[in-house]
Amino acid sequence: MAALTKVAAASSLLVVLWVGVCSAVCVEVPSETEAVQGSRMKLLCISCMKREEVSANTVVEWFYKAEGGTDESIYKYNDKKEEFGKRFYGRLQWDGSTDMQDVSISVLNITLNDSGTYTCNVTREFNFEVHRPVVTHSKLIHLTVAEKAGEDFTSFISEVMMYILLVFLTLWLLIEMVYCYRKVAKAEEAAQENATDYLAIPSDNKENCAVPVEE
Structure with missing residues (x-):
């Protein structure tokens, strides 16, 4: 009987310890x-x-x-x-x-x-x-x-960063457009100058400028 009581007590102790572990997790x-x-x-x-x-x-x-x-x-x-x-x-x-x-x-x-x-x-x-x-x-x-939702500081910072990014992208796009426009304008000017120079060459020189064809 004493042995059975000890087993029951030990089992109860293990159960309590098991539950305590479950609570801890x-x-x-x-x-x-x-x-x-x-x-x-x-x-x-x-x-x-x-x-x-x-x-x-x-x-x-x-x-x-x-x-x-x-x-x-x-x-x-x-x-x-x-x-x-x-x-x-x-x-x-x-x-x-x-x-x-x-x-x-x-x-x-x-x-x-x-x-x-x-x-x-x-x-x-x-x-x-x-x-x-x-x-x-x-x-x-x-x-x-x-009574109403307050403005969160993190949301405020996010909005500010978004606006800054939009301004930066807009300026970068404008700079790229100006750069491309100038590049295209210079290319057109160079093409016009080459065409003008070619037209200014006499006819004889134009014939001499022709590439000879090998037979």
């Missing part, structure tokens, strides 16, 4: 933190993906806290989708994946009053034969909603 993907009034905003939350050979029960809960307020439950996914409260009712949409690795939601027609802190809580219970470990994951998203 999660890749954290940052969510956008700025939105524009009236747009659709995706609150990105990535959770550890369960191994395919191990079943697990997953519960996803989303909370919202206004500045200076307290957390209030706004969304829950546990085999079915549920919305809570009046603030976001009818404006929340599940935007996650079927394998429950992506447990994101989207806020539709976002307003200025939706600024605040959003919390994504993921509780995953693994169904092993000798142990049922529970792994939790939590993520905070501090969202700011603006």
